[in-house]
Every structure is written in structure tokens, then in C-alpha cells.
Amino acid sequence: MARANPNPVMAGVLSALLAGAGQVYNGQRKKGVTYMAVEAAFLTLLFTVLRDPLYGLVTLNPVGKFLDSRHILLAGIIAAFVVAAYAWFHIANIVDAARSASSIRAFHALPEDARRISPEYWAPARTLGPYIYIAPSILAAFFVIVIPLAFGILLAFTNYNLYHCPPAGRFDWVGLANFQKLLKPGSSWQNQLTMVLGWNITYALLGTTLAFVSGLVLALILQNRRIRFKGVFRAILMLPWAVPATVSIMVFFGLFNTTFGPINDILKSFGLKAVPWFQDRTWARVSVLLTHVWISTPFNLSIISAALQSIPEEIYEAATVDGASPWQSLAKITFPLLMSIVAPILVLTLAGNFNNFGIIYLLTGGGPAVAGSRGAGATDILMTWVYDLGFRQLQWSTASALAVLVFIFVVIFSLINFRLSGVLRQLREEE
Amino acid sequence: MAVTSRQKKTQRNPGRVLGTVLMYLVLIIACTIVLYPLLWVLSCSFKSTAGLVGSSLIPADPTLANYRKIFTDPNVNFGRWFFNTLKLSAVSALVALALTTPAAYAFSRMRFAGRRQTLIGFMICQMFPGFMAIVALYTLLGWAGLIDTHLGLIVLYAGGAIPFSIWLLKGYFDSVPVEIEESALIDGATKFQAFTRILLPLARPVLYVVALINFLGPYAEYLLAQVVINSGSKWTLAMGMRSLTVSQFATDWPIFSAVSVLTALPIVIVFLSAEKYIVSGLTRGAIK
Known part of the structure; x- marks a missing residue:
């Protein structure tokens, strides 16, 4: 059951510290535990799989099994997108905790319960439905369009050329040097x-x-x-x-x-x-x-x-x-x-x-x-x-x-x- | 009455007659300009290298040797190129359609967090110059072991077709009334059933158009094919044709002409028979 009179600021702060904590405080136990599991999974990834690529993205130094500069950069971009996706989730989780708290306080009901009452076929309560339909396209576009474009943009800030050419050589960050050269x-x-x-x-x-x-x-x-x-x-x-x-x-x-x-x-x-x-x-x-x-x-x-x-x-x-x-x-x-x-x-x-x-x-x-x-x-x-x-x-x-x-x-x-x-x-x- | 008086006026007014003659003249000149290159390449495909020079459209010494050669000469493996191209285009088109139809359904019928942002994101994707992605695509494919494979090329073609296809499909789905699906939902159908059993049959024309456009796109694509594919047995038509034109000299031109006639012919036939649908599919969103 929902807590009688939750404080929105308190709920938000709790969720900021630990995803789902604010939801548990509101009394939304199931949701809170799920969110906590997501944060736990992300932190585990961050300190295992994602650590080397993120380090590589910042320094472009060979790290772990990533030796080729191009692979370092690519892995780094993918890792950075995972971090960004989690950051988006974490912020949404804070907003959700605060909103739920003020909704409980004002109407004694959660926002999604209030929405479920409306007889809409196409926008009922928050479900995974739409995301399952769009996931294949999003994933494909992500790997074939978004990541390659990010890679292309980032290359503009490196010295990848004949003399810094992996796998034999390696390239490094050079800041705006390429743009300065072109526009001088x-x-x-x-x-x-x-x-x-x-x-x-x-x-x-x-x-x-x-x-x-x-x-x-x-x-x-x-x-x-x-x-x-x-x-x-x-x-x-x-x-x-x-x-x-x-x-x-x-x-x-x-x-x-x-x-x-x-x-x-x-x-x-x-x-x-x-x-x-x-x-x-x-x-x-x-x-x-x-x-x-x-x-x-x-x-x-x-x-x-x-x-x-x-x-x-x-x-x-x-x-x-x-x-x-x-x-x-x-x-x-x-x-x-x-x-x-x-x-x-x-x-x-x-x-x-x-x-x-x-x-x-x-x-x-x-x-x-x-x-x-x-x-x-x-x-x-x-x-x-x-x-x-x-x-x-x-x-x-x-x-x-x-x-x-x-x-x-x-x-x-x-x-x-x-x-x-x-x-x-x-x-x-x-x- | 109005019509007859206008007709009389037309016959009497010499300025109008001159205008009509001028318009026909423009049309005939335009048609000549359109047809000459096509007829020229057709006639070249029946010429020998020696008879190539000159602007005449009728070969002095017509021969089928060029067509015979492109099916027998191991260096000009037209059959292989054609098969490769058909395979690549057809599979890419089907994969793109299978990926984007459900997504377009969700974008058209459902409202969810991130919907607008994703649609705009797809639109922005299309603005990037393709080259920016090529180096990364090459690296990614190399990582996945897909360099010099048709699968690698299919991934690029199908993936690249996603933003455009979603926008086109969504636009058409939006124009199909939602009420039929809603009554099916009231009768207990799931959303997936409403999608596959009701919307998809109603939207069949646009499915054909999207499949066709995504087939025509890779059919004569050169840049990506050239970056991904190396071995001659995996070449596409565009790669093969390019190899016949890069020599600045005339020796390969009749052969090239034969290949390009056989390359363009099926597409011209398909395109002309589906032109009405393609044009309406492309302009539907833009012109209301």
C-alpha cells in the first residue's frame, strides 16, 4: 500500500541516491525493487565490461583486449551510449518518484492508476508494448547509423592518418587541430x-x-x-x-x-x-x-x-x-x-x-x-x-x-x- | 456552349496556334534529349569496338557478340553479378520492411514516452553525409568478420533504409482510419492481431512501395558495395559496370553497353509499371 503522506522532495532525493529508493519510500515496492535491480546491474557492468572501453575513450590508450585505436574508439562509444541510456533512466526515476509522491499526497492515487481509468486503447498505462515494436528498428539503426556517425564525428578530433594508422600504429586525440588546419x-x-x-x-x-x-x-x-x-x-x-x-x-x-x-x-x-x-x-x-x-x-x-x-x-x-x-x-x-x-x-x-x-x-x-x-x-x-x-x-x-x-x-x-x-x-x- | 466557343477561338487565333506548335516543339526536343542517350547505349551494345565512333544510332554492322561475351567471358560474369545484385537488393528490402513495419505501427497508433524524439532522431540521421559513417562501418564490419561478405552489405543497406521507411510507412498508416482496429480491440483482439490482420492488409499498397524503393536503392548502389566487397565473385552489377568504364578507352564500351542494357531493362519495366504507386507513395506526405 502507498504511504499516507509522502514528501516529494524526500522521494526524489532518495531516488537520486539509489534508483528505486524513493519508490519504496512511496510504498511502490515492486517498482522500487525493479529499479534497484537495474541500478545494480548497471553498476556491475560499469566496473566490469564498461570500465576498459570508457577508459579507452578518454585516453585512446590500448587497454585490456582493445589494442587497435579504432576498436578502442568504437567500444568506447558503445560504452558511452550505455552510460547515457542509464543516466536517462536514473533521471526519469527521480522525476517519477517525486511525481508519484505528490500525486499520492494530492489524490491518494498514483499517476499511472489515474491514467488507467481513461478508456484509451492506444495510450493506456505505461507498458512495454510500443517499445517492443520499435526495438528492432532502433537497435539496427543504432548500430548501422548512430554509432558509425558518432565514430565519424569523433575521428575529426583525432590524428588518424597514414602515419597514425592502426593496426600497426595508433592515433590520439588532437582537439580542434583538424578544423584549425582546414579553416586557417x-x-x-x-x-x-x-x-x-x-x-x-x-x-x-x-x-x-x-x-x-x-x-x-x-x-x-x-x-x-x-x-x-x-x-x-x-x-x-x-x-x-x-x-x-x-x-x-x-x-x-x-x-x-x-x-x-x-x-x-x-x-x-x-x-x-x-x-x-x-x-x-x-x-x-x-x-x-x-x-x-x-x-x-x-x-x-x-x-x-x-x-x-x-x-x-x-x-x-x-x-x-x-x-x-x-x-x-x-x-x-x-x-x-x-x-x-x-x-x-x-x-x-x-x-x-x-x-x-x-x-x-x-x-x-x-x-x-x-x-x-x-x-x-x-x-x-x-x-x-x-x-x-x-x-x-x-x-x-x-x-x-x-x-x-x-x-x-x-x-x-x-x-x-x-x-x-x-x-x-x-x-x-x-x- | 463555353467549350465550343473556346474551340472556335482556338482555331481562329493565330497566336494560340503558334503557342501550340511551340509547346509541341519543346516536347519533341525534350523527348529527343531523353531518348538519345538510351537509344545510343542500346545501339552500342550491338556495335563492335571498331564501329563505335560516330553519332549514328544504327549500328553499321550489328552483332550479338557483346551479349554472347557477357554470358561466356569469365572476366565479364554478368550472370554472377546479376544474381548477386538481385539477392542483395531483395534480402535488404525484405529485412528493412520486416524491421520497420512494426515500428511504424507503434509510431502511428501508440503514444509513448520518447515517441516524438525518436521520430525526429530518425529524421536527423538522414541528414548526415553518408561518408561520415563509412570508416566506422568498415571498422565495425571488420570487427564482426563481415568484410567482403554479402551479409555485411545487406546489414548496411537494410539498416540505412530504416529512417526513410519508417517515415513513409507511418505516413500511410496515419491515413488508414483507426476505427476498424478499435472495434476489433473491443471484440477482444490483441493489438498485435489488430496490426497483422487488419492494418497490414489495408496498407498493402504502401508495403509494396516501400519494398520496391528499398529494392531499387541497393540495385545500382556503388559506393558502399565498393567499400565492402573485394572478391570478383561477389561483385554487384554496379561494380562490374564501373570496372568496364574506368579504362578511358573505347575497347570495353560495347561490352559495358550490353551489361547496362540488361541491368536497366528489368528496372525500367518494374518502375514504369509501378510508377503511379511510387509517385503517390513519395508525394503523399508532401502534397495533400
């Missing part, structure tokens, strides 16, 4: 970063805009009443989306090829000069953009078509009655409404294009080379430069620091997108 004004790194970033932003903005405009033009034409055989045109225009992008990019690699590629032949048959597609820095960039537009137009076309169809017909009719010309209704009705619908998707594709690795890597390989560079070529975007730094130059830590910078850019993009699409607001309203 006037250095070759910083020059290179500026060049790559400039092209990266240009590529993302220009590529997204061009593909959007070509999708928009085609969608508007296919929307027009006077056009016939829409189905045939649409089916053909959607083809580039159906072909796997990897295949398309490699085909364009052949199309632009200066030895056997047909594009230069076609240019010559129009009396134009052959173009050194992959040898000249500007033309290489043009080839990337052209390929991008070819691949991405169908996606834009289909999104814009769907959005156009969702604009009610009556608005146009009203505008026509009021004497609006077709161009006026396009500029004053269609375009603003369309933009309000597709803007979130546009920002999302912009963020995606910012890291559009495949098209650069498989088409130009980042080339042509630029004199006096740190390995990046004229068409390298941040992501392909990162890949080159890591897998070809074995400068893992610099590559990771650069990846962290890329991440910051993408987060800014995506925050704008969340704002626009109102996803967060919707989630809050659901609960």
Missing part, C-alpha cells in the same frame, strides 16, 4: 575549401533550379488542354527516372567521351567545335550539370504535376471571369500556389544535391585536376573531396573534420525545410 585563412587547405565549397553551392543551387525549371515547363505543357498524346510524352519523359542513376551516369560518361562519345560528333555536324568535356574545368562542370538535369527532371516533373493537379480549377475560372490573361493567371495564381506546395520538397532536394556523390564520382571523378591543390579537382564537391582524402590519401581525420563541416551545412538547409514543411508542429499536434 590563407592556407592551401582553406583556399581549396573555398573553391570546392563555391562549386558545391553553385552545383546544388544551379542543378536544383535547372531541373526544377525544366520540370516546370514540361509539366505546364503537359497540363495544357490543347496538347494531345500526353500519355506517350509523359511516359518518354519519365524514362530517366526509371533507369538506375548509376547506369545513366556511366552512359553519360561515354556520351561525353572525347574519343568515341557521340556528343562531340553531333556538335561537329552542326559546324561547332569539339568540346574537351572532362579536360577543361568549365566544360567538366557543364557536363555535370547537364547530366544532373537529364536525371532529375522527371522527379521534378512528377512532383510539379501532382501539385498542379491539387490546385482547384475554380480559382482559374474565377480569374478568367475577372478578365485575367493566361500569363497573368500563371504568374499570379499557379506559380505562388505551386511554390507553397513544392518549396519543402525543393529544399530537401537541394540538401540532397549538396551531397550528390554518385554523379561527380562516376562522371568526372572530381577532375580535371587543379594546380597547387590538396587533391580536389575542378568538379569535386565537398563529399567527393572527403572521399578522396579518406580512401585515396588516407587522411581520415581531415576527411572527417570536413564531413562534420558538410553536416553543419546540411543541417542549416534541413532546418529551413522543417520550418517550411511544419513537420515538427504536426508531430506535436498528434500527441
